[in-house]
Amino acid sequence: MTIEPITAPDVHPIQEVLNQVHEKYRSLNLGTPATYIPELAKTDPKLFGICIVTVDGEQFSVGDAEQLFTIQSISKVFVHGLALEDHGREQVLSKVGVEPTGDAFNAIVLDEQSKRPYNPMVNAGAIATTSLIKGQGASERLNRMLAMFERYIGHESYIDMPTFMSERTTGFRNRAMAYLMRNFGMIDDRIDESLDLYFQQCSLMVNCCDLATMAATLANQGKNPRTGVQAVPSRYVRDMLSVMYMCGMYNYSGEWAYRVGLPAKSGVSGGLMVVVPGRLGLGIFSPPLDERGNSVRGVKVCEDLSEQFGLHLFECEERS
Numbered sequence: 105m106t107i108e109p110i111t112a113p114d115v116h117p118i119q120e121v122l123n124q125v126h127e128k129y130r131s132l133n134l135g136t137p138a139t140y141i142p143e144l145a146k147t148d149p150k151l152f153g154i155c156i157v158t159v160d161g162e163q164f165s166v167g168d169a170e171q172l173f174t175i176q177s178i179s180k181v182f183v184h185g186l187a188l189e190d191h192g193r194e195q196v197l198s199k200v201g202v203e204p205t206g207d208a209f210n211a212i213v214l215d216e217q218s219k220r221p222y223n224p225m226v227n228a229g230a231i232a233t234t235s236l237i238k239g240q241g242a243s244e245r246l247n248r249m250l251a252m253f254e255r256y257i258g259h260e261s262y263i264d265m266p267t268f269m270s271e272r273t274t275g276f277r278n279r280a281m282a283y284l285m286r287n288f289g290m291i292d293d294r295i296d297e298s299l300d301l302y303f304q305q306c307s308l309m310v311n312c313c314d315l316a317t318m319a320a321t322l323a324n325q326g327k328n329p330r331t332g333v334q335a336v337p338s339r340y341v342r343d344m345l346s347v348m349y350m351c352g353m354y355n356y357s358g359e360w361a362y363r364v365g366l367p368a369k370s371g372v373s374g375g376l377m378v379v380v381p382g383r384l385g386l387g388i389f390s391p392p393l394d395e396r397g398n399s400v401r402g403v404k405v406c407e408d409l410s411e412q413f414g415l416h417l418f419e420c421e422e423r424s
């Protein structure tokens with residue numbers, strides 16, 4: 105009888121990298137989960153998942169990759185896409201600017217001259233793009249929004265009622281911004297309906313593999329690489345990615361662009377989504393946030409991966 109030597113099964117190089125970074129940052133215990141939305145304060149700070157989906161549709165994950173959480177601000181990217189699809193580039197630009205702000209995501213501030221919110225990635229701008237979603241009444245608009253998310257995710261998702269109600273009853277700042285924008289004609293009269301839609305989009309449940317698939321769809325010119333469905337017309341992907349690149353990480357966006365050099369969007373529940381155009385999408389979930397509202401482990405993992413693999417968009421190969 106011959107005994108076969110026991111050899112480790114081949115681990116895909118991407119899987120190996122994910123395992124390594126997960127192990128490296130798992131014990132990093134900095135930051136705290138958001139508490140201003142009562143429902144978010146209940147999350148477990150130890151949860152940590154990472155997922156990569158390539159433009160060929162391959163998926164790799166590590167840690168709590170199945171854990172569901174509310175998408176929060178990451179939804180803003182996709183609703184911006186829907187507003188572009190519904191109204192076109194110039195019409196959207198007339199209501200929401202594309203200038204980065206050095207202010208916090210929930211700052212009550214509009215552009216002094218144009219009275220537009222600064223960009224679609226801060227709360228005021230996101231409420232304005234949400235108000236642009238077409239449809240007859242609240243349920244048609246909500247259904248159009250959910251159908252849009254389903255194209256990116258590749259399956260149905262649902263809205264977490266406790267989080268939605270939590271935001272709906274405590275989101276006075278967002279309500280104040282909406283009324284201010286109504287005053288300047290930046291949003292229409294459906295103020296409460298649009299605010300509900302905004303709170304609902306933020307409460308959509310995803311896991312980090314859903315985020316990676318959504319990011320991979322943007323990396324793949326708007327076509328979901330796992331289902332083959334065109335989630336958004338490809339001509340709008342560049343608009344979505346440029347705004348993400350300049351404004352996606354709140355008031356850390358400049359330093360993020362400088363250090364990591366990739367379009368990304370974070371959310372207060374601890375999600376982070378990164379697009380490597382033409383190559384892959386990355387989704388991370390880790391609830392503890394830094395003082396600007398970005399996931400501490402999420403930022404570390406991305407800085408590490410970008411450096412290790414030269415992912416920065418402006419990285420130049422050394423000429424030999």
Ligand SMILES: NC(=O)CC[C@H](N)C(=O)O
Nearest residue numbers: 176177209227306371372
């Ligand atoms: N940064 C975020 O994720 C903010 C979204 C959150 N729902 C809010 O409106 O405050």
